[in-house]
Amino acid sequence: MTTFTIQDDFMLDGQPVKLISGALHYFRIVPEYWQDRLEKLKNMGCNCVETYIPWNYHEPKKGQFDFSGRKDVARFVREAQALGLWVILRPTPYICAEWEFGGLPAWLLADDSMRVRSTYQPYLDAIDAYYAELFKVIRPLFFTHGGPVLMCQIENEYGSFGNDKQYLKAIKHLMEKHGCDVPMFTSDGGWREVLDAGTLLNEGVLPTANFGSRTDEQIGALRQFMSDNDIHGPLMCMEFWIGWFNNWGSPLKTRDAKDAADELDAMLRQGSVNIYMFHGGTNPEFYNGCSYHNGMDPQITSYDYAAPLTEWGTEGEKYAAFREVIAKYNPITPVPLSTPITFKSYGELRCENQVSLFNTLSSLAKPIETDIPQPMEKLGQGYGYILYRAHVGKARELAKAKLADCDDRAQVFVNQKLIATQYKETMGSNIPLTLDHPTDNVIDILVENLGRINYGASLVSPHQRKGIKGGFMLDLHFHTGWQQYCLELDNVDQVDFTGDYQEGVPAFYQFTVEIDDPADTFLNLNGWGKGAAFLNGENLGRFWELGPTHYLYIPAPLLKKGKNTIVLFETEGRTGTVSLDDQPRIDQPQEA
Template sequence: MKFEVRDRFYMDDEPFKIISGSIHYFRVVPEYWRDRLEKLKALGCNTVETYIAWNMHEPEKGRFRFDGMLDVERFVKLAGELGLYVILRPSPYICAEWELGGLPPWLLSEDGMRFRVYYPPYLKHVREYYEVLMAKLRPLQIDQGGPVIMMQIENEYGSYANDKKYLEWLRDLMRELGITVPLCTSDGPTHDMLHGGTIDGVLATANFGSRVEEAFGYLSKFRPNSPLMCMEFWIGWFDAWGNEKHMIGDLEMAEGELDKMLELGNVNFYMFEGGTNFGFMNGANYYEGLTPDVTSYDYDAILTEDGQITEKYRRFKKIIGKYREIPKIELTTDIKRIDYGVLPVQEKVSLFSVLEELSAPIENTFPQPMEKLGQSYGYILYHTDLRTEEHLRRLQLRGANDRAQVFVDKKPVVTLMDKELLEERELDVSFDRGADMDILVENLGRVNFALRLEEQRKGISGGVWLNGHWHNGWRQYPLPLDNLDKLDFSKDYQEGLPAFYRFTFEAAETGDTFLDFAGWGKGVVFVNGVNLGRFWDIGPQKRLYLPGPLLKDGSNEIILFETEGRAGASIALRNEPDIG
């Protein structure tokens, strides 16, 4: 088959209207890919779009992963089997409210690293990644018998920089590595964004959530005689920790905008299904202050986070039906919600009791950030002794991101977040000379958009300014929490301190459920060894989605790492979500 970009899109020389929806394979367990794709086709879509997250596929330099949830080839082939075309967005940067916009944090271990410009050390890493990735994507293109009709070279680049040499290099590299389908960019529909983010010979598309006629009007003036495509029709929005409530879009307005969009051009829904920021993969934004995103990426999408059909789905389907015949699709995946009830705490142990089992300390005169220690995600604990002090009066953590809890003699002293880390804090803490000081720093999720991308080293990169001088001599404990099998729950537990809590339950059958953490403070949840994501009592998310395929028939284990010393006596697994 042949897909072409001319005055409009053509499939084998016949005009073709793209009606697409975004599903990020890395936000959905693979056991549910078929269900989500079947529901996409049943909506009337003929195409699925997905980003490809570099940080997931190359978590360490030179170590690549394409298994399980990261088997992008399987996802694309499955879409093709179901009769769907595919748009891939494999650009090094994806934004997507994803940790560092998909850029791997190990890039930040190199001093002077510059992102998303013609900077040879960065380009070298992109090339080495693309040589592996494009070899997998090449056979999936439509002119090779696969379903992929288009790929993106960069994402919203006009909102970051305007280095045309870099964009041309990306285009030429993809062509060199065998990508033959049409290429595209996507930017906001404004003068600066489009002029900064596009290059000749590559389709320009736009991202927006309203004012379709105005946006398409500008796009048609910018690129006359070119297809009009909204690559991201924002039909919802994402949530940040501390929001008053879950973000919900204006459905009536979206209906009208969709009708006009399909009349004038082509659409990709962002998101068809948002899915979940599993693990430590949520991104963050920084405008007036740091706003890390919640674990749910529900996005008020057409399907809910757990794949349920919504009123938005039903209304959009009617509008799409005006422009194409809706196929009848039988849904083949049996999915149920199950309430497993209340689970009491069975075992618990303090972080300080098992620190040496979980991490091998690295000593240094000054504290170092995670990236310099070979760590990307999670927490890091800095330990020292106050050998020259008997009173803590002033404290400042220089070059610290994002949230730090300070302990003296294993007692909480102060918690600092974001801008509070920039200021010298007045304190009044007495202790015996030689007392321990511990600073537990959490990477809340790296900023994924705008000008702070290169400032995302986590932990402490400057130093600790204590009572008017630098404090030296640190033991640093990286805590990515990827080795909880080493936990020894027979060791000491103290209330009010960071700790691990263990739960078990028997499942006669497995199904989707929602972990209710009412009564707990802040932390992260592991289910049968899988990092489910973060919880935080400030909301708006009140329950974490737990997909049924992560559970086992029979015995299951849940471990909570809670950092605030606010622990409940139990958790619950309910059959309804609560995302605020």
Template sequence: MGKFEIKDDFYINEDKIKIISGALHYFRVVPEYWRDRLEKLKTLGCNTVETYIPWNIHEPKKGEFDFTGSKDVVKFVKLAEELGFLVILRPSPYICAEWEFGGLPAWLLKDDTMRVRSNHEGYLKAVDDYYAELFKHIAPLQITNGGPVIMMQVENEYGSFGNSKTYLKTIKDLMIKHGTTVPLFTSDGAWEEALEAGTIMNEGVFPTANFGSRSIEQMGNLKEFIKKGPLMCMEFWIGWFDNWGGEHKRRDPEDATKEFDDLLKLGHANVYMYHGGTNFGFMNGCSLHGEIDPQTTSYDYDALLTEWGDITSKYEGFKSVISKYREIPEVQFSTTIKKVNLGEVKLTRKVSLFNTLDTLSKPVYSENTLNMEKLDQNYGYILYRSNLGKKRDLEKFKIVSADDRVQLFVNQNHITTQYQTTLGENIPISLDKENDNIVDILVENVGRINYGAKLVSTSQRKGIKDGVMVDIHYHSGWNHYSLELNNIENIDFSLGYKENTPAFYEYTFNISEDNMGDTFLNLEGFGKGSAFINNFNLGRFWEIGPVNYLYIPAPLLKKGENKIIIFETEGKYADIIKLQDTPSYSK
């Protein structure tokens, strides 16, 4: 058993310690590479690793828990312990982290009265239930129980969202109820208003700050606020994340290194991100810059390691700074990782979504349109279908209150796409068949907002909410097809293909054991969608950039035949795809 204490400084078993930590999210890295990333953290000179714990991956459905594979946080922490690290865990219900809904499970939104990050009875009951299971796994890992975990976080940047002290105290009390015995901390922006709103020092919870520049000034602000005790930057932002259509973010390594040097002279630090990794699946978050601004699949973050784990010049600069405080250990990297160019792969089969729809989803009928959450769907797409009857021209057709991106088809012909500022506009349509004119509306959840006031907006509920108007009346009678695409093995490629419609494209290739390695799927020629390797969801792509690839770690490949399936919604595809040994960018 051990003891971690916060007094005038940090102490472990009465010995003073300087915490130099790196942020590494286990859920953004394939488990086969956890050791490699941790070994590289060790050769950087860090003595601590920090990770968030996202609620939405561990309880994907209410009452159904998953701590296996890439979600095995216990295995990750024990591996860190094996390599000599201390661990900081952040099991907040909300994590931000540019992660879908800030880590909150979407099923919370089925309750129309739900208000997350508040004293809402249903929300707190859900947190309590989640913690009852989560802490069975993480409580034994605390230093007080012989493990490496020295601190845990209460909430996350709450001072940038609310100021309810009763709520913060409730979360703290729930953590203690379920087994927390190590010191607790909060992390907020390093200015007075955020610190005042987001901290509960009178409850014995230690305040830390998050920032990425002006280290001397920011640590001064923190010191002025807490008056006494150690100073820690819990998130020292050394880069930034990318949004679709924006520039690929880069930060000058010399500037980041200087600020890090200034920071360590004044206190303790956690480098965010030491290694960013990948938002596999549909787990990217969404910013709000006037309109929704979804984040990319790549979470490279211009971190010390690249998305695929290569050491950068910024890494070397930070290592030089850390060497002033700690002896840098020599570590032999034990995981063999190489990048391979697998060349061109030809298209083998294709099928339109409309033709294989019934093999992927069973329709749910309702007089009125239902949002995803009402259908117990969390992510992906939802297709609404209705029969508008006889032949005629309609001057006004309106999809009312939908999120996030809407594509309208009449008799499987694309009419328009609405997104951001065009959502809700009237659309003239022509029903050109004598009878049984079918309208299909494909709605994509591009990622729920993960930060700020809109976290509690009705726009977090995805799909069509208010309904669809024909002329000046709401149209009733809809079939709903949920498409989380977690069952793509059910695609029937024999059912036919139609140009310029959403479709699935299959590419198969064989590799030998000797040619196994990390590779990059170049998506030149495709519009928008998601891609899968051997049924694993690699994430989203979008031709607007700035990234034009999806990273495929070697452990997702297998000896012999491999299968890539690309779901593309804009009618754009390539007969040949390329698997390269370098990533590609469009901006």
């Protein structure tokens, strides 16, 4: 059986080994392509693969666990093992990773006193219950049980959030309680303050650092920290950032391949590395995260990350540059690629059915009635949209109405006519209302959760709740008496296209395409405003006219031979063209 220990070096079967790893998130790639991406990782010269495990992906509703299909992390690890790759797992409850709420489940926020990443007992109890299920799946994959997993992380960049050592010890204890018997590590930024805050001393936990530039300086800070604290172990950059993520309305971020390769060389001269990301993939469904840069700044559906492999798995310019560097430190024995992947255009699609949201609302959700409007989490909803409806009586003019404490983006309708859209700096501003029905005026407020913040101080903010949290004011008073329709849109097959279509309001649009030979393709959208797209009922992710991307990548395994159905949910009342092409559409972003 394999042995792995952490001494002055990583020791594998008694011999020192330099870990050259690449980050590859199984949850951002269809399972049918896991092997292809892992083969390309191995062919670049890596001997190890790293992945996070997102808690909210595996327990989307409290007590409902799923480790099957796209969520079958055990299959992913076994495929890596079959290729002779070692594995680093990061099963920490918080992952960041530009993932919704940093991987924390939305249902935690139903607790008014919830304090994540702390010793708050209900939070630790929730982790305990999750680990009880998770470790049943991953424990047999540890090298101590014949698997390829060499080590596991506790927490993630905790030094950039807190310094509660009792909390870090509690997470370590829970991992050990549920069977973690491989070495553990922490990862933090490469400077003293966060290393002091985020590491566990005298606990046998290896500190590692995260950075993407100034390698000599930042790995030097880790070296000095370890020396000052009498920590013996190898130097490792656990996240060597070779690109970056992207936000709506901003130019795509890139990085020079030679610059990244030179920094990689500098790191490998001094220790081990995990390249973040080797292949980014796609943020599926509504799982994109959100930055906070003086306000909400949600991330796009693509998680390309300017990585060595593109979002759709082809070799980018960094691939060859990194391979050349890695070859100096690790002999490369290529393996043949076993998964045939082709790209194809299927042409422009014609809209066959359309219906406004208001006219199919009852087929998608049953209203929940409360006096005071509730945020999503209080209604058992995690993601997507929520529509609030109130009957406000007779005709009259109101100089002002106001949304009090609402996230993230709201559209206000009076009698199914759009009156205002509020987002960021306009949220909460006064809205003049003309209530023109003689006896029964209806206000609808459609609120979209654009993704919860995944990093920083705002992670614990009450703003992490989505929907209306304060209320809706008519003149100077809060209106009471609301119907709430939870629209996670995991049931678009129930959209009733026999209903009427109205222009200028949120609506569903249906397209079909007959396919004889499924191949990778791109759903290119031109002229559409904002919304989400669904293929055969599966949520492909969000689109937004702001750019910089105007496509959704469709891997062939999501298509089927014969009839395929695409449904767009568009919220701005704007329509355009839809095509399936062999190239993605990427433009300069527009102003928000």
